[in-house]
Amino acid sequence: MAAQVVLVPVDTIKNFIKDVLMGIGVPADDAEICQSVLIASDLKGIDSHGVGRLKMYYDRIKDGIQQPTTNFEIVKETETTAVIDGHHGMGHVVGVHSMQMAIDMAGKFGLGAVAVRNSTHYGIAGYYPEMAIENNMIGLTFTNARPSVAPTYGVEPMLGTNPLTFGCPTDEDCSFVIDCATSISQRGKIELYDRAEKDTPEGVAIDDKGNPHTDTKKLLKDLVSGGAALLPMGGATEELGSHKGYGWSVMAEILCAALQDGSYMKGLLGFDDEGNRAPYKLGHFFLAINIENFLPVELFKKIAGNICRELRASKRVEGEPRIYTAGEKEFESEKVRMKDGIPINKNLQKNLIAMRDELGLLKYKFPF
Ligand SMILES: NC(=O)c1ccc[n+]([C@@H]2O[C@H](COP(=O)([O-])OP(=O)(O)OC[C@H]3O[C@@H](n4cnc5c(N)ncnc54)[C@H](O)[C@@H]3O)[C@@H](O)[C@H]2O)c1
Numbered sequence: 001m002a003a004q005v006v007l008v009p010v011d012t013i014k015n016f017i018k019d020v021l022m023g024i025g026v027p028a029d030d031a032e033i034c035q036s037v038l039i040a041s042d043l044k045g046i047d048s049h050g051v052g053r054l055k056m057y058y059d060r061i062k063d064g065i066q067q068p069t070t071n072f073e074i075v076k077e078t079e080t081t082a083v084i085d086g087h088h089g090m091g092h093v094v095g096v097h098s099m100q101m102a103i104d105m106a107g108k109f110g111l112g113a114v115a116v117r118n119s120t121h122y123g124i125a126g127y128y129p130e131m132a133i134e135n136n137m138i139g140l141t142f143t144n145a146r147p148s149v150a151p152t153y154g155v156e157p158m159l160g161t162n163p164l165t166f167g168c169p170t171d172e173d174c175s176f177v178i179d180c181a182t183s184i185s186q187r188g189k190i191e192l193y194d195r196a197e198k199d200t201p202e203g204v205a206i207d208d209k210g211n212p213h214t215d216t217k218k219l220l221k222d223l224v225s226g227g228a229a230l231l232p233m234g235g236a237t238e239e240l241g242s243h244k245g246y247g248w249s250v251m252a253e254i255l256c257a258a259l260q261d262g263s264y265m266k267g268l269l270g271f272d273d274e275g276n277r278a279p280y281k282l283g284h285f286f287l288a289i290n291i292e293n294f295l296p297v298e299l300f301k302k303i304a305g306n307i308c309r310e311l312r313a314s315k316r317v318e319g320e321p322r323i324y325t326a327g328e329k330e331f332e333s334e335k336v337r338m339k340d341g342i343p344i345n346k347n348l349q350k351n352l353i354a355m356r357d358e359l360g361l362l363k364y365k366f367p368f
Contacts, residue, residue: 006349006368007341013051014039016352016364020054021090023359024061025068030093037092037123040130042342045333048188049124051342052195055351056121057090065270065279066090066120072097075260080109083260084116088279091122095141095284099128102288103135110293115255116284117262121145126179126330128286129167133175136297138168138289142252144282146268149183149249150229152242155208157229158265161186162252167327169291171298171305177327182249183230190220190230195347205230256283344368 017038021031034057042050060066070089074082082101086094098114105112122128125141132139145160161181169175180186185204193200193216205213205228213219213228222228233245257264262283272278291300308325316323344352349368356364 005343005345006366008344008366009341010039010043010338012364012366013042013342013344016356016361017051017054019361019364020058020355020359021068023361024058026061026090027069030068030070030090033096034090034092034123037095037127039342040127041124043334043337044124044126044330045337046124046126046330047343048186048192051344051352052192052348053121053123053188055355058355060120063277065277070094080105080111080113082114084114084119086116086119088118088120088281091120091282091284092127094119095122095128095286096131098284099131099139099141099286099288102139102286103132103137106132106137106288106290107135110290112286112288114286115260115262116286117257117260117281118279119143119282119284120280121282122284124179125163125165126167126177129165129177129179130175132288133167133169133177135288136169136291138166138291140167140287140289141165141284142255143284144253144256144264144268145187146270146280147265148187148223148230149232149246150206152232152234152236152238152246155206155210155229157223157226159232159246159249159253160265160268161230162249162256164248164252168304169297169301170308171301172308174331175327176304176308176325177330179326179330181233182245182252183232184235184245185230187223187230190216190223194220195345197347203231203235206236210236252285255285259285 017035018031021034038050061068067089070093071087073085075085076083084098098116102112102114128141129139144162147157149159161183163181165179167177199214200216202212202214205219207213208227219228232242234241253264263281268280270280291297312323
């Protein structure tokens, strides 16, 4: 049975995230950045990457594999490029500062590209292109992640779910933002099935013989032990395009590791040579493109908007009410959730209460 869900006002969740992070040593300005990325996820309806992930960061900081203070080191810099070492600090802080650097470079020279090593989980990739959009730019970002995805015809989890994310402004209120993993599903969604006490749909993951794996609790364990793998976008076979998701994932892995001498694939397992827990050493890549360097930004927006409108107005499958363009669902969710609040299910309620009580944040009287 699906766990009971309670709606909590957005401001309560925002303040709680910030207070929890500050309670475990994240400086106030950085906690504000993390809060802003996490709540953006909840507002967009991406429940896998919002406040639901707070306990993960909390535990990692307590376990000493993630640093609450972020030492954002510029290792190498030119007019249009930079290499950053995040020194295992807060991934959201590393992400926001890196994207801002790319935007600043693009503002001066048309393009800005920033490669990052030794970072941690930076949340929804879509947050960062939206920073570029606010500056009338195109934004792209990629990240690698703990290995969980098998290559086409493999069973071993080798690649992360490695999102490939692009965003640009249009002449509508809603931008075009395609923000998704290069696997059919991503680990956060499996954790979400777990919190909601649901099976994982068939076709998303395989066991070590290549058979479908749907037992969510076991899958989460098997993904860590190497006894299961998620499938790349396209699925298990070439007929359905498995090799395409696999290839895009490798591209993200290369951009997130090879340009900055960073760790990759099994180097991101989060264990040292003795088998002790260790930082994940994630890599990211950010690219900002200044539209005005190509053509007047209003013309770009009009063309991008026309492309989206023509797609949405095209002929539909009978019975299907609507064709979407990427970014629309999140844009619409934001409006609803700002008003209604953030859904918190039973297992997440337990997490929030555990952190609240441990930190003595007793001013938070949740409606559960
Ligand atoms: N930090 C990490 O390591 C990491 C790893 C994987 C995923 N993620 C994040 O998880 C989030 C969810 O990823 P996901 O793979 O589950 O995404 P998803 O499968 O839910 O797809 C979301 C994207 O598809 C678009 N979309 C949805 N329905 C559509 C439709 N009918 N027509 C057109 N576009 C449509 C959405 O607007 C959005 O851009 C993303 O924000 C991603 O960045 C993060």
